[in-house]
Amino acid sequence: xxxxxxxxxxxxxxxxxxxxxxxxxxxxxxxxxxxxxxxxxxxxxxxxxxxxxxxxxxxxxxxxxxxxxxxxxxxxxxxxxxxxxxxxxxxxxxxxxxxxxxxxxxxxxxxxxxxxxxxxxxxxxxxxxxxx
Amino acid sequence: xxxxxxxxxxxxxxxxxxxxxxxxxxxxxxxxxxxxxxxxxxxxxxxxxxxxxxxxxxxxxxxxxxxxxxxxxxxxxxxxxxxxxxxxxxxxxxxxxxxxxxxxxxxxxxxxxxxxxxxxxxxxxxxxxxxxxxxxxxxxxxxxxxxxxxxxxxxxxxxxxxxxxxxxxxxxxxxxxxxxxxxxxxxxxxxxxxxxxxxxxxxxxxxxxxxxxxxxxxxxxxxxxxxxxxxxxxxxxxxxxxxxxxxxxxxxxxxxxxxxxxxxxxxxxxxxxxxxxxxxxxxxxxxxxxxxxxxxxxxxxxxxxxxxxxxxxxxxxxxxxxxxxxxxxxxxxxxxxxxxxxxxxxxxxxxxxxxxxxxxxxxxxxxxxxxxxxxxxxxxxxxxx
Numbered sequence: 001x002x003x004x005x006x007x008x009x010x011x012x013x014x015x016x017x018x019x020x021x022x023x024x025x026x027x028x029x030x031x032x033x034x035x036x037x038x039x040x041x042x043x044x045x046x047x048x049x050x051x052x053x054x055x056x057x058x059x060x061x062x063x064x065x066x067x068x069x070x071x072x073x074x075x076x077x078x079x080x081x082x083x084x085x086x087x088x089x090x091x092x093x094x095x096x097x098x099x100x101x102x103x104x105x106x107x108x109x110x111x112x113x114x115x116x117x118x119x120x121x122x123x124x125x126x127x128x129x130x131x132x
Numbered sequence: 133x134x135x136x137x138x139x140x141x142x143x144x145x146x147x148x149x150x151x152x153x154x155x156x157x158x159x160x161x162x163x164x165x166x167x168x169x170x171x172x173x174x175x176x177x178x179x180x181x182x183x184x185x186x187x188x189x190x191x192x193x194x195x196x197x198x199x200x201x202x203x204x205x206x207x208x209x210x211x212x213x214x215x216x217x218x219x220x221x222x223x224x225x226x227x228x229x230x231x232x233x234x235x236x237x238x239x240x241x242x243x244x245x246x247x248x249x250x251x252x253x254x255x256x257x258x259x260x261x262x263x264x265x266x267x268x269x270x271x272x273x274x275x276x277x278x279x280x281x282x283x284x285x286x287x288x289x290x291x292x293x294x295x296x297x298x299x300x301x302x303x304x305x306x307x308x309x310x311x312x313x314x315x316x317x318x319x320x321x322x323x324x325x326x327x328x329x330x331x332x333x334x335x336x337x338x339x340x341x342x343x344x345x346x347x348x349x350x351x352x353x354x355x356x357x358x359x360x361x362x363x364x365x366x367x368x369x370x371x372x373x374x375x376x377x378x379x380x381x382x383x384x385x386x387x388x389x390x391x392x393x394x395x396x397x398x399x400x401x402x403x404x405x406x407x408x409x410x411x412x413x414x415x416x417x418x419x420x421x422x423x424x425x426x427x428x429x430x431x432x433x434x435x436x437x438x439x440x441x442x443x444x445x446x447x448x449x450x451x452x453x454x455x456x457x458x459x460x461x462x463x464x465x466x467x468x469x470x471x472x473x474x475x476x477x478x479x480x481x482x483x484x485x486x487x488x489x490x491x492x493x494x495x496x497x498x499x500x501x502x503x504x505x506x507x508x509x510x511x512x513x514x515x516x517x
Contacts, residue, residue: 006264010264031264031265031377033380037375037380056283056384057279057280057282057283057286057384058279058282059275059278059279059282059330059331059332059333060328060330060331061270061271061272061274061275061330062328062329062330062331063250063254063272063274063329063330064251064254064270064272065251065254065255065258065267065270065272066249066251066252066254066255067255068270069251071270074270076269076270076271076275076279077279078279078283078378078379078384085379086379086380086384087265087379088262088265088266088269088271088279088377088378088379089269090269090270096331101282101283101286112268112269112270113268113270122268124268124269
């Protein structure tokens with residue numbers, strides 16, 4: 001069983017998709033990294049992403065790592081956010097055969113992992129087909 | 133800087149070594165390399181390893197291996213760069229000898245993976261990726277490569293079966309390598325039928341979890357010139373890095389660190405890709421082989437798979453790869469792989485590759501990749517004589 005400190009530390013990005021914006025070049029940054037990957041200026045101004053994006057690529061995982069056995073098979077994706085950055089997440093509320101590259105998706109908050117029967121439940125972002 | 137030569141090589145068979153642990157695997161490989169080099173003492177030992185702590189509960193391999201091998205007192209450290217750990221250790225050995233800080237250096241790559249269960253090994257290998265932003269979402273290392281393969285197929289219009297030649301070539305070559313894990317031919321039909329791991333990557337796209345150790349002995353090239361034996365010189369040694377997470381890359385289908393590392397190596401060796409006689413690339417998955425061929429300048433963007441379909445990657449082709457089986461058929465004991473690749477290049481340049489000998493091989497390149505392309509280490513070896 002691990003301590004909940006890591007989930008707590010990541011709460012803003014995991015629950016609300018809070019990244020950063022570079023004051024110098026205007027690049028939107030997710031996950032937050034404190035130094036702009038485009039112009040290398042310090043970038044620590046919080047920026048809340050819309051949660052809308054589209055599928056860049058996807059895969060269905062049949063052989064999960066330890067800790068994810070009960071979820072398998074599940075579908076993971078690279079999602080290009082409409083503000084520019086890409087992130088890695090699971091897809092939800094969709095059958096694997098319905099997923100395609102370019103599919104519009106939106107962020108929802110879901111359980112992403114549990115630490116045994118008595119451990120901490122980690123919540124975070126997943127993406128589902130966009131509603132309207 | 134001094135020219136550096138590889139004066140000895142050694143390796144264990146790759147496989148499931150139930151009777152051998154990290155120490156015994158290391159010892160077998162390093163004693164073979166020291167015998168081959170004809171040396172009894174070394175100035176330093178670098179041990180490339182990724183997962184000894186996670187999978188066997190043992191860290192501190194520098195001192196552990198040195199002591200077990202009867203080298204107590206020698207300078208020794210473990211070097212870690214995910215699946216690139218083996219070549220990273222060689223890089224440090226090269227720096228020490230080229231810089232004149234040591235004369236005879238022993239480099240060992242070792243991994244012991246079969247003491248853990250499948251899901252444990254899968255979780256451990258994922259440590260090469262971004263723990264908070266990739267792995268926390270259930271991504272395995274296979275899944276990350278699957279995302280790349282799916283996008284590659286989409287952008288360039290390839291079908292799944294177009295990737296089969298990488299596996300077929302690797303397994304055909306592994307048949308003739310006594311140190312390879314698999315001695316089993318793969319047919320296009322078997323590839324098409326293989327069990328899916330993370331769609332579209334199936335079992336026969338994937339290199340196997342395995343145990344193994346490989347070793348080389350380095351020394352100043354001047355020491356062995358004029359000895360009558362071919363001098364295998366390290367003509368280039370170059371490391372480059374990229375983002376650990378795939379989603380942070382400008383274009384995920386371009387392995388920027390692989391390109392940087394390869395082109396730095398070409399500059400150091402003062403050659404171009406057209407002069408390379410064989411390329412031991414990092415075919416942990418078929419898609420990585422395709423992307424590596426493109427990054428290193430052997431194929432244009434989107435044409436790595438085409439090169440394989442055209443038969444140019446076999447020992448008789450334009451740029452032979454995985455000549456002794458590669459990661460796919462020789463096996464992929466992760467921290468040892470980078471050293472196995474270099475050992476195999478030396479076998480080719482010495483003319484000791486048996487049925488898989490690339491005719492007149494004089495220039496060989498090995499490229500070891502950590503993670504999904506975040507650390508890439510390229511070595512070019514040239515036979516002088």
